[in-house]
Amino acid sequence: MDIGIDGRVDTGAAANVGAVQNDTLRSARFRLEREAHWRQLDELVTRAEKGGTAALGYDEVRNLAAGYRQAMNSLSVARDISLDRALIAYLESLCARAYLVVYAPQESLGGLTARLLLQGIPQAVRRSALPLFIGFLALILGAAAGYKLCQNDPSWFYTFVPPELADQRTPDASADYLRSTIYGDEGHDSDRLAAFSAFLFSHNTTIVILIFTLGIFVSVPSFILTFYNGLILGAFFAMFARRGLGYDVFAWLSIHGVTELAAIAIACAGGARLGLAVLLPGARTRKEALRHQAHDAVKLAILAALMLIIAAVIEGFLRQLIQDPFWRIVIGWGMGVFWMSWLLLAGRGSKTSREAAR
Template identity: 60%
Template sequence: MSTAPQDRTDLIRSSRFRAEREASWRQLEALVTRAEKAGVAALGYEAARDLASLYRQAMNALSLARAISMDQALERYLEALCARAYLVVYAPQESIRGVLGRFLTQRVPQTVRRAWPPLLLGFLAMALGVLVGYVLFQQDQSWFFSFVPSGLSDGRAPGASVSYLRDTLFDGGGRDGDTMGVFAAFLFSHNTQIAIFTFALGIFAALPSFVLTFYNGLVLGAFYALFASAGLGYEAFGWLSVHGVTEISAISIACAGGAQLGLAVLQPGHETRRAALRRVGPDAVTLMILAGLMLIVAAGIEGFLRQIVQTTQWRLAIGWGVGGLWLLWVLCGGRAPSGGRG
């Protein structure tokens, strides 16, 4: 049999093939390693030019190695090297920080502006719940117990003294730093659960999201009416505003995200429901991410600042000031420069 002479011929041919080109492969490998660690921009013009040229040479060598049946170890090496070089040359060169920055400065505000119809409905559902809860409490205070869970009221209920209700609005002195941290974590967990339920239930024809948002408004309206009936409406408004502007907006935004999914199921238009869900899904998830970010901020404010800041005026300034920053972000972020086209 003549397999041994043929094997020796193939080995000699592979060795010669590798010896003629190995220097350029090593150079390419070094450039790829540098680019993977520091980015293509760190290579400089000449190194970047060499990278592109050496990558083309390596691809030609890989094609030739496959055509003349070189040994498998050489082919695997070239395939791995060319794959790494391809990602360096053609893949988007953007860091995680860049992706996150673009998401926050462009994607989020643009999505909020596109989603203004369901956002408007979400805020209206919350506002309507507040109004109904307030009016029903004024007519019959027993409605308070129907709307507000006992664990949430913490003794703040019809029949409580004015002095006790006032003390609950200005109780920062009774909490140390560790206690406020635990409290903030609890609030974030509780509010996040509400937002997730509001978002997730939206896929069921959108109505459950609005109902849950409306119910949260009922709780808020009855709670505020309790303090207003005791002559503490202004103080309670400041107490709620410091975190509520952000928190209520977050729940309404989560409602809008869920509603987008539900409306895609109810009215897919000329698309299939699956295609409609795929189309609105990214925007809906973006709204939910925004709601989660806002809830983190709200929990920090509610767990720390509301306990530390003991004047109503400062609470109002902080709450509505932060709300103004959110609004400024979503209205102005991600817009093309005024002098640009398109």
């Protein structure tokens, strides 16, 4: 007990000390009665965190679920009777870890990647018919306009194509020089090809990121940028066609262009999904519509990035190593058939199964 300066007992201080001692005893008793269950749960959670629930047996999984419920009940009681904070913090941490083990998706990174490739991306593509139409329309219209304008007046080439991209391949170049850029020995050293492939991937990725991110502005900037890339394509094709190299440049473009140009159009489609959410939100608010459309839009962006990686490898290596125009066309359009088959057919069985389950 405490004695004041006047010699009287400080009953308030004594009561406080007694209350603290009582709370400490109550917490110790509460913990002693339940600590064995908490330790068992902690051990099961730790094992599941390291090896997944597959590492646990049937009885252990059942004990894990029961232990989680008991720990949640203990946490609720501890909060209600205001036990010490250290005990409450311990229970909160244990319950949070157990919740993630019991309720979070138990799937490896490989499983998530496989599900994305086999179901998520193909299904997102099939749900994006209108945005894909917008993306490919922009590219095709741009290519047609660029070809027509440069076919009638070659000076348009200098308007559409930046000098660093033309690299002396201009309407003023001779047919022999243009042919040499298609079939000439551009250097087959592996280091040079790897560097060239990395440059192309970086360049194309920048374009795709711009097209995708600008789509949120009601899709118009994405459409314009995709249209402009089509103008460049049409201008290049017209320049070679005027020199009698139409078939040759078609093969030269096919081997990588089928994949690369499709990636640009798909990135435009991803941006268009965001833009359409802003322009036509429907019954949702614009924020909700953006959140809803973003799921498929991001999958389209991932697809475009994957296609760009493959296009960069093809353009940096195969296009330099394979000189026969026939095989360039076979490889390029064969890749197109692969993309179409994957995106149109993959994931249909899983979707049917889900609908049947409903």
